[in-house]
Amino acid sequence: MENVLLTVHLILALLLIGVVLLQRSEGGGLGMGGGGGAISGRAAATALGKVTWILAICFIATSITMTILAARDASSTSVIDQLGVDAPVPAPAQSGLPKGGDLLPPASTDAPATPPAAPAIPPASN
Numbered sequence: 765m766e767n768v769l770l771t772v773h774l775i776l777a778l779l780l781i782g783v784v785l786l787q788r789s790e791g792g793g794l795g796m797g798g799g800g801g802a803i804s805g806r807a808a809a810t811a812l813g814k815v816t817w818i819l820a821i822c823f824i825a826t827s828i829t830m831t832i833l834a835a836r837d838a839s840s841t842s843v844i845d846q847l848g849v850d851a852p853v854p855a856p857a858q859s860g861l862p863k864g865g866d867l868l869p870p871a872s873t874d875a876p877a878t879p880p881a882a883p884a885i886p887p888a889s890n
Contacts, residue, residue: 766833773826780819787812 787810 766830769826769830769833773823773830776819776823776826780816780823783812783816783819787816
């Protein structure tokens with residue numbers, strides 16, 4: 765059932781792409797310009813427009829149907845559990861790398877809290 769529905773869905777997608785590409789461009793980007801459209805009251809109802817609407821409704825219907833079928837068949841187990849693979853074991857830490865505590869300075873130092881000021885550069889004379 766799912767394979768037949770998926771095949772119909774893919775055919776609908778290809779037909780929808782083809783019908784949209786066959787339609788006449790109304791000029792301008794994002795529907796700007798042209799003599800009408802979805803916003804105006806006089807939307808042109810051409811044959812390609814009607815076919816586009818029918819294919820789009822069928823495409824959405826097959827999408828929702830496949831989603832419902834997939835949710836019904838879904839189980840509460842993980843894909844990893846279904847494969848029977850054990851969880852990966854973390855690799856041991858290498859001794860050559862510094863640990864987080866090794867990067868901190870010692871607690872009692874005589875170092876200044878702020879870096880020393882940069883030496884002043886004398887102005888260039890012309």
